[in-house]
Amino acid sequence: MRYKLGILDYYSQKTGVQISLFVTLFSTIFMICALTSKEFSYREYESVGSISLIIEFIYGTVVSFLILRKREEYLHLVPFLMLNWLIGCFSLNVFISIFQNLPVWVYITTFVFCISNFFLYQNEIKTPHTYIVYFINGATFWIIFYFALFLIPVTPYSFIGILALGMGFYGLVPAIILVIHLLTIILHLPKNRSYYLSFSAGFSIVLVSFLIFTTGLVIESKKIAQIVKINSFESNADLPAYISVSQNIKPNFFNEILLKKNLVYINIDEFFSFDRFGSFSKQQFNGTKINNPFISIAYLVCDDLGLDNDDKINILKSNFDKRLETEEQLWNGDDLFTKKIKEDVKVYPEARLAYTEITMDIACGEDSRGNEEAIYSFQLPEGSVATSLSLWVNGVERKGVLTTKEKAKKAYNQIVGVEYRDPSLIQWKEGNKVVVRVFPVNRQTPRKFKCGFTTPLKIEDSQMKYQSLSIKGPNISNAGTISRIQITGNSAVETSKDFEFEKGFYMNQSKGLDDWQATMPLSKINHSSFAWNGKIYEVDAIQKAVISFTPSEIILDLNNNWTTKQIESFVNLDQQNLYVFVNGQKKKIDKDNFKAIQLDFEDSQYTLLPLYKLAKNSLVITKSGTFSANFEELEESNYLKKIKSGTKQKNIKVFNISSDINPFWQTAKEQKYVDYFQSSLATCLEMINKHQFPVYKTDPNSINIEPSQVSISENISSQNSKNNGTNHIYRMYAFGKVLEEQVKIQNDSVANNQYVELAKDANIVTPISSLIVLETDEDYKNNGIDKNVNTLGNASINNDGAVPEPHEWLLIIIGTATLYFYYRKTKKQTV
Template sequence: MKHKFELFREYYRKTDVGISLAVTSISAMLLIMALACKELEFYKFESIAVVALIFEFGYGTILSFLLLKNRKKHMHLTPFLMLNWLIGCFSLNVFFPVFLNLPVWVYATTFLFCISNFFLYQTKAENLRVLIFYFINGLTFWIIFYFALFLIPVMPYSLVGIIALGLGFYGLVPAIILVIHTLSILLYLPKNRYYFISFCAGFSTILVGFLVFTIGLVIESKKISEIIKMNSFETETDLPTYISISQNIKPNFFNEILLKKNIVYIDIDKFFSFDGFGSFSKQQFNETKAHNPFISIAYLFCKDLNINNDDRINILKSNFNKRLETEEHLWSGDQIFTKSIKEDVKIYPDSRLAYTEITMNIECHNKTLSNKEAIYSFQLPEGSVATSLSLWVNGVERKGVLTTKEKAKKAYNQIVGVEYRDPSLMQWREGNKVVVKVFPVNKINPRTFKCGFTTPLKVEDNKLKYQSLSIEGPNISNAETISRIQTVGNTSIETSKDFELEKGFYMNQSKGLDDWEANIPLSKINHSSFVWKNKVYEVREIQKTLTRFTPSEIILDLNDKWTTKQIESVVNLDRKNIFVFINGHKKEINKENFKAIQQDFENYHYSLLPLYKLTKNSLIITKSGTFSANFEDLEESNYFKKIKKNTKQRDIKVINISPDINPFWQTAKEQKYVEYFQTNLNNCLKMVNEHQFPLFKEEENVVNIEPALISIHQKAYTDSLKSNGPNHIYRMYAFGKVLQEQIKIQGDTISKNQYVELAKDANIVTPISSLIVLETDKDYKKNGIEQNVNTLGNASINNDGSVPEPYEWVLLIIGFSSLYFYYRKNKKQII
């Protein structure tokens, strides 16, 4: 250690080292402060970078003159000159961001390169202890190559800029450093074998890593290009052009990077063409734009995919679960994080329902002063419905008001986009999703919101299963999470997560939000019921019947999830009416050709069958995955128009032999385009052989909740019926009814309004209704939104119970009246 200190003192005594160290330290500190202000959006303080430029420019000019005048005397200052030149480049980039959103590791790599130069430009004899610095210099030298390459188109403007302001010089800095450092390496390193090997090892390491990465990217690029080429011959298709690409792309690290070209990652090739850093897109993609040198260079070796940005975004939505990133943002959502989550679950075994209340505390990183908009996506179990929303305004909980989705969106956009005040909005999305938006979040205004969801308990393996909600949103992984489960009645619970029984509640504390499930014993329905507005809503066992069904044809909905054995089991049914769809055309599949046909589906990840081409009473056997395009993605296509017009009358049956269901089949099932049943392959084959298909009995005033194997019946109130169940029974009935009736009356606005009123009454978020919280009661009135009057209102974990029955209201009124008159009488006597 003492020896190292002596070496530093010796170096410090050299000509102008002290002043160079002082100027470099000040410039570096000012640059770091400017970058921090930009990151924290303290834009008024970015001008600190100007001071760094003044320091660096003066120092660089003087030192350059001294080096030209007496190179031998000042050679040891060359590393300082390079470092200050690069500090000047980054300082100027704060105001003129040629390098947009450089990641931190780029700054760190550049800094390591400059530090290692101090060991390369010494005149001392060789020292084996500094081999590591030669390795680092070789490892980081590539970043200078990149800067020089990227700035080639800027060089003509830089030459003009030198004459005008002098600042244009910084556009030439990387090229100048590249020439100086390359000459130094060629002149000095070959004289020392150890240093040369160390430098080459570092340079080769990064080169090999880059080659491996680029080869992977090029291979994936060729695969996608081949898919596009084959698809170009399909002219008679009702589907959007991007769908066939999406169907054949298996999500992985490389093709996600390719699809994010010009959307998230900068493309150098576009820069060379002076086309800017991206093309126009109709859709937002709310992921921070990044200038990643590794990726940008690799793009140069990949063939352009010729897919426009909107199609790329649609593929990212379908294949990579990037739907949250495409939600409309009125304000930036960066620097927000979820500080804490409270997950409160109440289970009603008798009703086979559960209510989950999620409370989120949101804050901003680094205490930013600017307003931010937080957006969360909740993936709900099948059949679930959103039933409450609250936002804390000035420390007071304000509950959501239910209205039409159009009114809610208009009010939210007005208040967030124009008035910059406090709203929260909850909206329904296809595929059992709900999106919640909260505004504003900033330094002085961290936010708390709460939302609730009513969920059916799934019957599985003779047990009732509760599945936790999957949530996406700002930085959830480090949130402090507390989870609680309570049950109505004495019921034992088994959970996949470690819960401890404390004072009658099952409790767990953890980081982030884990996926977990709870199982309770399956019991018979106890006719749990809820009374509301002279109607009784009673839970009963679902009525399932096996109907006689002989399919006119069997369609195998093949994809890469089918095994050869499974396909063989179906074709062994030895029928002449088993078909597959290849490129939109029907083809017979049998024992002789099924292996050849399977090869066409080896890379086929999901299908969108032309249901409107099937014969009446067809049977589809599918093995669904978890991702696909949504109906909302296809809304403008001929495919969707034909599905809506020509499918329901065909009485198509679907059997899914997978436990998963993708968004396409989920919506087709919910909107009754098909009769859907989920089972295993053996049961499926048995039903086909026995000419049977299971159907759930449907009646006018009955809603079936298939996951829980229950139905909810509406009946007129009588004195013999009691309200002994939670209000969630009515909420689930209303949700099912809205979905059923809204499907029947598509396009009929007057009729739709009737079911908006039903949604309001039950306070449920549906395709035609949303929940919104506004800052004041006047805001509701101004936006034409009626507040909850004579409705169930927001669900609550502590107030789920029965509303008093009609005769109970009478007793309550008599009781309160008696108390009032007794109080008045006693008061007079005292006087």
């Protein structure tokens, strides 16, 4: 330690070192202030960077002159000169954004390179670990190469800038440092082999890593470009052009980076092009653009994909589940993080339902400025529905009000985009998702919101399973999480993460939000029921039946999830009406050609069958994956218009021999475009041989909840009707009816209003309704939103039981009045 301090003291006594340290310190402080102000959009403080520029200009001019005039006396200041030149570059970049948004690690790498120069350039000062310094210098030197390469296009402007203001010199700085450092290395390193090897090893490791990364990116870019070229010859006018590309792209690390070109990662090849307006897209992809040196250089040798930004966004949504990133965002949320999560679960085994209440505390980083908008995406188990929303305003919980999705969105956009005040909104999305928005969140005003979801328990192997919710949002991984489970009745429960039984509840504390399950023994249906508005809603076992069904044709919906044996098992049935769709055309498949046909689907990630082209009473066999385009993304296509108008009447049956279901089949199933059944391969083959198809019995007054294998029926309430269940029974019934009738009400505004009223009554978020919290009652009035009156209102973990019927209310009132008068009379007699 004394040795190192001695070296530092010796070096600080050299001419100009102390003043250089002083200048570097102050310039660095002003540069960091300017960069921070720019990062957090605090524009009025960005001007402090000009102080750093002035200091650096004076210092650089003086020291350069001294080194040129008295080389031996001032050569030790070269590392200071390089460091301050680069500080000047970064300060100027605040005002003239050439590099745009550099990641923090780029600044750190540059700083480490400059610090290592202080050891490398002092030939008379050597330590036992100097070879480590040379290794670090070699590993960080490549960043100077990147800066020099990036600034080649502005070199002519830099010379003009030198003549005009002198600031143009900073455009030449990386190239000058590159030349100086290369000359130093060439002249001095060969004298010491260990230093030479250390420097070369550091530089080579980074170079080899970059080459491996670039090779992977180039290979993937060629694959995608080839897919685009091949599919450009297809003439399917019904589907958007990007779909055929999306169907053949397997999600991986490399093609995600390629698809984010110009959306997330800056492409330096076109950065200085004046034809940049063509890169604008109709859709939004949230997040700050990043100038990542590794990725930007690798882009230079990659093939052009031949996709515009809208196509890339759509592929990212369908193949990479980036739908949250493409949500319309009125304010950024880059500095937000989730501070606390409370996960409260109440399970009703007798009704095979659960209610989950999630409470989130959102905060901003300490250095953040201004208001930000938080957006969360909740992936729900199949059949689940959002049933409550609360936002804390000035420390008081305000509960959500249910209205049409159009009114809710309009009110939210008005208040957030124009008035900058407090709303929260929860919206239904396809594929068992909801999106929650909260505004504003800032450093002085952290926010808290709560939302609740009613979920069916899934039946698996004589057990009921509760699946936790998957949530995406601002930095959830470090949130302090408290989870609680309470079970009505005496059911035993087993969980996939550790819960401790405390005071009647199962409790767990953790970090972030874990994916976990709770399993319980399958309970018998005890006819739990809930009475509401003169009707009784009763839970019963689902009624499964097997109907006679001889398909007019059998369609194998092939993709790369299918195995050869699975396809072979169907062609061995010797059915004469077995077909596949290849490039949108129906083709017969048999024992002779099935292997050749399978090759056509080896890269197919998912398919979108033209259901409207199928014959009446067709049977589709699919093996679904987890991703695909959904109905929302296909909304403007002729394909979806034909699906909606020409599918439902065809009586198409679908067997899915996979345990997964993608967004397309999920919506087709929910909206009853097809009769859908999930089963094993063996069951499917057996049913085909017997000319049968399994169905769940339905009637106009009931809905089926397939995951939990129950049905909920609506009947007129009588005095003998039991009212012993949770109000979530009615909420699930209403959700099922809205989804069931959605196809019928597309062009019927009267019917549409009818089902909006049903959604309001049950307080459920559906394709036609949303929950919104506004700051004041006047806000609801101004936006034409009626507050909840005579509805179930927001669900609650502590208030979920039976609600008295009107005649029961009358008895309660009479009983209360009788007790009151009896109490008054007794009191008078006592006096």
